[in-house]
Amino acid sequence: MTMKGIREMTMINNPVIPGMAPDPSIIRVDDEYYIATSTFHWNPGIQIFKSTDLANWELIDFVLKEGEVNLRGTYTPAGIWAPHLSYDASTKKYWLAYSHMTNMAGREFNADSYAIWADNINGPWSEPLYLTSIGFDPAIFHDEDGRHYISILEWETRKGYQAPGHIVIAEFDLDKGKMMGTWQRVTQGFTSRGCAEAPQIYKHNGYYYLIIAAGGTGYAHGVEIGRSTDIFGPYEPHPSKEPIITSSPRHLFSLGDPDAGHFEMYNPTSKMQKAGHGSLVQTHTGEWYIAHLMSRPLEGTLLNPLGRETSIQKMKWSQDGWLEMEDGSNLAKMEVKGMEGVQLSSPASHDVHDHFDDATYSVQFMTPYRNQEAGWVNTMERPGYLRIYGENSLFSQVNPALMATRATSFHYEFQTRVQFAPDHYSETAGMGLYYDSNNWLYAHLTYSELSHGTVLNVLQAKLGNRNELLQETIPVPENVIDLKLIYNSGIAEIFYRLEPDGPWQVLANTIDAAYLSDEGVNGQPGEIGGFTGLFNFIGSVDAHQHDSYADFDFYTVKND
Template sequence: MNRIINPVIPGMAPDPSIIRVDEMYYIATSTFHWNPGIQLFQSRDLANWEQIGSALNKGEINLRGTNTPAGIWAPHLSYDAASQKYWLTFSHMVNMAGREFNADSYIMWAEDIRGPWSEPVYLTSIGFDPALYHDDDGKHYVAILEWETRTGYQAPGHIVIAELDMDTGKIIGAWHRVTKGFTTRGCAEAPQLYKRNGYYYLLLAAGGTGYAHGVEIGRSKHVFGPYEPHPSGEPIITSSPQHLFSLGDPDAGHFEMYNPNSIMQKAGHGSLVETHTGEWYIAHLMSRPLGDKLLNPLGRETSIQKMQWTEDGWLQMKDGSNVAKMETEGMAGLLGAGSVSHDVFDDFDQQKPRLHFMTPYREQQEEWVNTTERPGYLRIHGQNSLFSQVNPSIMATRATSFKYELKTHVQFHADHYSETAGMGLYYDSNNWLYVHLTYSERAERMILTVLQAKLGERMEYVHHQVPVPEQQADLKLVYNEGFADISYRFEEQMEWQVLLKAIDVSYLSDEGVNGEPGEIGGFTGLFNFIGSVDAHQHDSFADFKYYCVKNE
């Protein structure tokens, strides 16, 4: 039998929004402080997904100075058959201080999923997680969470719906408050509308971004409600099925809801699709903790479950439960295609780096990263330190496995200790590990050494410095379930030499970075990177011959 193995998109691919156009399926996911913004994937079988581009790739949104985990949140992808256009809505979370959660939401469109996409048109700042619905009578609606800030009111707020003028992006009439959620888990957000057999169905994320996460549903004969909750009173998708009363809690990790009997945790934030074979599936986010630690370095990943409609018109998982699984039944009539590889290799023989590469905070621009100045190499011009949220010179790819090997070859000349080049692991500007070449005034030559950031604290490995004879090196990092081994060699025929072993990097995870007690510090994910720094004169650059990530 054809099976879908989860996660179908491993690594940072949260808040999946799925659609079908003819017999092709598309997913858009959140990208937070990473550029290009809004990852786009496609599949023919729901099991194997290929990244085909991104929607925000022309500097439309300025992400410089973005604090973790703000930035680009919860894109919603839709297709309007009448106009034959793809539509995206998304929120740019600008501020999270004081739990104000200031977000500006936008709408944009394209005639081809690969673009070009229109410039974003401002929609609202009432809350976050907007979603469009194109009704069969030609009207269009937007649903969103209205964020509540007042003392004495149930947080995080109401789900609201309004009619939308698609030509102008303007709201028609008033916002209609329709629900605060359909279960007692609270933290209802990410509303999405569907219609079937005369009912409007409102799908919500619930329980917060932690271990109590879930998907809940209600229905109404009218788009503005009132909405009737699912008769179970519980989420229709979750990893933690025990009952939880958490109304009024705006968000939390809910570590008490960890399910020790499941690999998959945090299943929630779903999006529905009807296949060309007449079956129903839900794409949702999930996480996989490190062993018995409640740390999730890979962030929130995309998974899929098969669904079915009951005789009385309610949606449930195909197996009749509400517990998300690591495997689900594939589409009828399609043969299993095997598992897709998530290894990454780029020898920079193309005009641009491959789609996998993302950059924190700043855009990828040819003046600082290109393959044209030295064909066959990726040249990265160094600028700010890795602590910077403005101009760090980093090219990174999502970590997708708990066991993998990262390798590169770097050529670099430095004449000042503030000039560096190398590779490493990166979560955000406060949390990373960096093995690099630099100049040592004491040794009066180039050296290889390691720098680390943990919760904003700088840690220099002063007792692990190796002379570099020819201003070039092969570097290798082995990541093994939260620990990193670093090796090097200066000639290809040399054996790999160990620089450092068993560095604890498990804190490079959603729960390990700078967060408040009891809450998720971030919800992005671990990245591997190559990069360069020049906090001296901005005149140095590093040349990388290849970039390779091989998962075990």
């Protein structure tokens, strides 16, 4: 075998999960690996990915899919935050702790945190067990003596106190569902970057190690670590007094800043940005890795349309018992060594192809704000098609009728075929790009009172403003059309054809869609507007009588 062949088998390319897959929490059970990630205002809640080689990950399920949470009215970027996945080897139970961020106004950040458990990673999961409302980002640690501990950020709101607050730890009786004792404040961070959050506890060679995210959700993000012989501390910071993983290694003093974009920390020499919020795992081969979030901005910009993605870094323990990256640096890498002796599986495809020939549609489909229910979306009423009943406008945070999948590449082609017979201008159906209720692009069929028939138009929402992009609509006399959207580094082009084998016609070209990104939506100066990511979608609107529906023949996304 050539050296090139050996390299291809043993190197992992980041991101391992492209598109919206932030705040990864990784565990191993035997020789299988699982990652849970945040989902914010999207349902079903909490993505679960599976891998056998750490390089290729498959979305296998969602956790919150039975109406456990109500996300209607959720503002970007609230919703389901930072799930923490753990496995209690003594009971063989999977545990998930998560926060439901319900309010971010006034920087009050009201979040209720819960824990659920299951005997199988695919569920069924228990009823949610309430933990606390002290802050957000809870994590469960199962100690060797059978005791359980919750770590979380205690959110600070008082004037004159260091934001965003303290990392706190308490013992919990998970069987009885109650806290043992009180919250113990243990640290406000291990470096000068501040914004300590997402605390996770690990035990190794007699020490408790506390891994936290720091530096905010922007370009100063990083992974910090401290250790103690007692779970409640005091915790000794890493000797470097710097993050052990980051995309921007230069020193930053940002204590007291509750969160910020820190655009000044952009690293022009790195393809990877925002590396932080890590979760540690020991492999079945005895090696150590951290899964962490990252972003990739569009070239020449600070805009990240794919949101925060999941990456992997190989780690080691130093002679004096500190965790560090394998090469001894703290700069996150786009390529890392795979597990020793583990051959990588075939590269995972992130394309989406669903012709709706089965009773269920692809697990990859998500819906903003509301649950997916057969009353408004199903493959049963017309076999071979996905039927979507129109409801609220796409500006709605209550009942938009959308089915969407995560964008995972800067270059892709998205197609669908829709059949739709509207009889009012407030009835529409089509496809497009979506970030949240205030920011989207929508090519759709609707009814024209001028021509007394179905026409094709393009509507855009940008920072909550509505804009019709076409000066003249396109007649669609047979009520069926093929639509195609090509996304190329923030530029969108939309095409249509009235015959399945006919030539594609340009509907709209060179549309600037770069604003559909974390930094392009409704943010305050110096902060990130969102941290979710771009989606492709099909959907329908009926702000008339709620009696119309659209039938979609297929849905395909092909990445270049």
